[in-house]
Amino acid sequence: MKTFSxxxxxxxxxxLSACGLAINNPDVPPITEDAGGDTSITPGGxxxxxxxxxxxxxxxxxxxxxxxxxxxxxxxxxxxxxxPSIDGGADGGHDxxxxxxxxxxxxxxxxxxxxxVGDAVVCPSVCTSGQSVCGDGGVLxxxxxxxxSCRTWVETTTCGVHQTCGNPADGGAATCSCIATAxxxxxxxxxxxxxxxxxxxxxxxxxxxxxxxxxxxxxxxYVCSGSAPNAACSATCTSTCALxxxxxxxSDIAVCGDAGNGCLAxxxxxxxxxxxxSCTGSVGTANCTCNADPFCSSSAxxxxxxxxxxxxxxxxxxxxxxxxxxxxxxxxxxxGTVGCCTTVGCTPGAQTCDGxxxxxxxxxxxxxxxxxxxxxxxxxxxxxxxxxxxxxxxCLTGCLIGGSYEAPDASEGATGTPACQMCNPSVxxxxxIARQNGTSCxxxxxxxxxxxxxxxxxxxxxxxxxxxxxGTTSCTTGASTCVDLGPKxxxxxxxxxxxxxxxxxxxxxxxYNQADAKTxxxxxxxxxxxxxxxxxxxxxxxxxxxxxxxxxxxxxxxEAASFYSGNYDVSGPVTAPYLARCVE
Numbered sequence: 001m002k003t004f005s006x007x008x009x010x011x012x013x014x015x016l017s018a019c020g021l022a023i024n025n026p027d028v029p030p031i032t033e034d035a036g037g038d039t040s041i042t043p044g045g046x047x048x049x050x051x052x053x054x055x056x057x058x059x060x061x062x063x064x065x066x067x068x069x070x071x072x073x074x075x076x077x078x079x080x081x082x083x084p085s086i087d088g089g090a091d092g093g094h095d096x097x098x099x100x101x102x103x104x105x106x107x108x109x110x111x112x113x114x115x116x117v118g119d120a121v122v123c124p125s126v127c128t129s130g131q132s133v134c135g136d137g138g139v140l141x142x143x144x145x146x147x148x149s150c151r152t153w154v155e156t157t158t159c160g161v162h163q164t165c166g167n168p169a170d171g172g173a174a175t176c177s178c179i180a181t182a183x184x185x186x187x188x189x190x191x192x193x194x195x196x197x198x199x200x201x202x203x204x205x206x207x208x209x210x211x212x213x214x215x216x217x218x219x220x221x222y223v224c225s226g227s228a229p230n231a232a233c234s235a236t237c238t239s240t241c242a243l244x245x246x247x248x249x250x251s252d253i254a255v256c257g258d259a260g261n262g263c264l265a266x267x268x269x270x271x272x273x274x275x276x277x278s279c280t281g282s283v284g285t286a287n288c289t290c291n292a293d294p295f296c297s298s299s300a301x302x303x304x305x306x307x308x309x310x311x312x313x314x315x316x317x318x319x320x321x322x323x324x325x326x327x328x329x330x331x332x333x334x335x336g337t338v339g340c341c342t343t344v345g346c347t348p349g350a351q352t353c354d355g356x357x358x359x360x361x362x363x364x365x366x367x368x369x370x371x372x373x374x375x376x377x378x379x380x381x382x383x384x385x386x387x388x389x390x391x392x393x394x395c396l397t398g399c400l401i402g403g404s405y406e407a408p409d410a411s412e413g414a415t416g417t418p419a420c421q422m423c424n425p426s427v428x429x430x431x432x433i434a435r436q437n438g439t440s441c442x443x444x445x446x447x448x449x450x451x452x453x454x455x456x457x458x459x460x461x462x463x464x465x466x467x468x469x470x471g472t473t474s475c476t477t478g479a480s481t482c483v484d485l486g487p488k489x490x491x492x493x494x495x496x497x498x499x500x501x502x503x504x505x506x507x508x509x510x511x512y513n514q515a516d517a518k519t520x521x522x523x524x525x526x527x528x529x530x531x532x533x534x535x536x537x538x539x540x541x542x543x544x545x546x547x548x549x550x551x552x553x554x555x556x557x558x559e560a561a562s563f564y565s566g567n568y569d570v571s572g573p574v575t576a577p578y579l580a581r582c583v584e
Contacts, residue, residue, distance in 0.1 A: 123150035128305050132156075132174040134165035139174045162208040178208035180249045180269040185209050187229020192267040195260030196223045198233055223261035237263035246286040248279035253288055276318035290318035301338040303331035308338050330368035341368040350391030353384035359395060381429050383407065399423035400430060411435075420447035438477045446475050493584065496542045501533065503542055504582040509549075511577035514560075517553040521582035529583045531556040538563065551578045 127142035129151055134140070139157035144150065159165050159176035167174050182189045183201030191197035191214060200213035217224060217233035225237035241247075241256035241264055248254075249269035259265035272278060272288035280289045295302060296311035296319040303309065307325040314320065326340035346352075346362035346369050354360050359378050360371040378384050378395035383405050385396040399406045401423070412421035412432045419441045421432035434450030435441075441452035448455075455475035493502035504526065512520055521528045531554040537543045546552070547563040551572070554561055558574045572578070 127151055127153060134167050134174045138165055138176060160204055160206040160208060162204050162210045163206055176206070177250060178206070179210070180252045181209060181211055182228060182268065183209035183211060184228035188231040189228030190224035190226070190231045190259060190261075190265060192254075192265060193258075193260045194224070196233070198224045198231060199228075201229060223263075224259075225261065225263060227265070237261045239264040241266055241284065245284040246279075246281075247283040248281065248286045251278035253279040253286060274314065274316045274318060276314060276320045277316065290316065291320075293319045293321055296321045300336070303333055303338060306331050308340065332365040332368050334365050341365065341370050343368050344370055346371060347391060351393045352391060353386055353393045357384050359384040359393060362391070381405065381425070397425050397429070399425050399428075399432075401432060420450050420452045438474070440475070444475065494542055496537055496540065498540065499533070499536050501536075502584050503537065507579065507581035509579065512553065512580055513577065514553050514558065514574040517578070517580035518555060520580055524582050526582035526584040528553060528555040528580060530554055531559045531561060533583060534561040534563075546581070549579060551576075553578045553580050 129142055131142040132139050133153070135153070135155055138155050138159045140153040141156040142151050143154050143156075145152060145154045157176055162179050163176040164179055165174055165176050181201075182192055182199060186202050186209070189199045189201055191199050196217045197214055198217060199211050201209050202212045203209050219233060219235075222233040222235055223237045224231055225234040226232055227240040237259070243256055243264055245256040245266075246253055247256075247266055252269035252271050254266040254269040256264050256266050269279075274288065274290075276291055276293075277288040278291055279286050281287050293311075295304065295309045298319075299311050299313070301308060301310050304323070307323045308331055310322050310324070312320055312322065329340035329342050332339060332341050344362075348362050348364040348369060350362040351374060352360050352362075352371065354371070359374040361374040362369055363372050379397075381400040382395035382397050384393055386393045396407065398408050398410070406423040408423055408425055410423045411419040420435045420439065422435050424433040427433050435447045437446075437448050439447040441447050444455055445452050446455040447453075494505040495502050504524070508520070510520075518528045529552075534552065534554060543563055550564070551560045551562045558572065560572045560576070560578050
């Protein structure tokens, strides 16, 4: 068995042997034990003492130990004990890269089974275990060689002299097969196309028929006639096939034609014209047919040994495949699509938010984990929010206001409007909701009925009977602390402390009929007073100036009020032109 490290010199082979690697090199003679202490490598005997370099054993160790090893040690030592690494007991394996059954007394180059540390071997990705290909002289198989720890190409079959190694087009195992000749086992055959040349055929140890000798018929005028293995020189020839017939010789095909002697015979076999075909069928009717591809019978692609198998069909209709490795990625098949994906190492089912705020779910396809958009994803009134623990992201429900997402408890002030409005999806997910009264919205400012207003800390007042007092807003509650802090004029009106009504001040001097007077007040957002409301302000400061003004319309029936006469229930026609003073 050969380990293909492709090194040929004695010096390199010796160096590799010193590292514990088995080299089968025909240029290097076998190394056996010496009779005594050598200063160089001496084959043929057994040592009694230590070598300066090394001396290999003829039977047990390639370098002797204190006890009988079954195989090679990491460094070379004799029976009497070389300075490098001597084992204290019988080994069950190779020291160079494999493991000992017992602990060595000295450190090995690579770890033993019972206790060297720090010797882990990192293997490169050279090939897939069990794969086979053709080498220069035979079949190479991917395996760990004797004395090795990593997979490499090892020659497992040496092809014979009359064999050739073939890598089948169908992707199967490489094999040694006989080289096609005109011979059919032991005996004789006619050399195709030569007419009078008789071949002597024999078979080798692999069962391959080959030409051992060739010569022209010794009798003048004789020609080679007949079929292998019983061809002979004859005065006349006999055709062995009909013109154009075909037969198989292994996977090759031979065609019947002129043998050069006036008769018909099968010519030299040749490969089918299509590399994805082999000869099949009976003698005479044989033909080239498509090889069965182990992966492809249609255009569907697939995964194999972490690579993509792509199917093709040539002009003869033969299916064949090509491969492309995924390397560090993983091959996957999903709904008829084949590709390579990168494993991100997430846990299937975990969720996260990507850079665009889209909720992603970890999925697994053929051993490959990746992030894909979650189904269903977040709705328009939701936002992807990372969880407190990695992989626990979720959709947080907020408000969709004006086409924009707002997080729960977000202030409307965040978008440039008052901070006393907030998102509360449990109340209304499509509009701003007033914050609780008393919520601070600035220095000496507080929320009151959804608006941010000024306030007085620890505000207080002494209640009076005045109904027109507006009070002061508390910074604690956001509400008025009193309702009677004194009369005041508000937006062009005067408050009546007796009734709490606000009277238009000043009033209009335009005169209206009763219907137009009502319309006028409604336009101001106020109403035309009743006769009773007029009577309530009679004699109060609110009525100042009304006594000499004239008659005012009321909304009671068709009554009008005259303060000059002291009579405010004067009746008159509804079309009469009187004044109007509005109230709210």
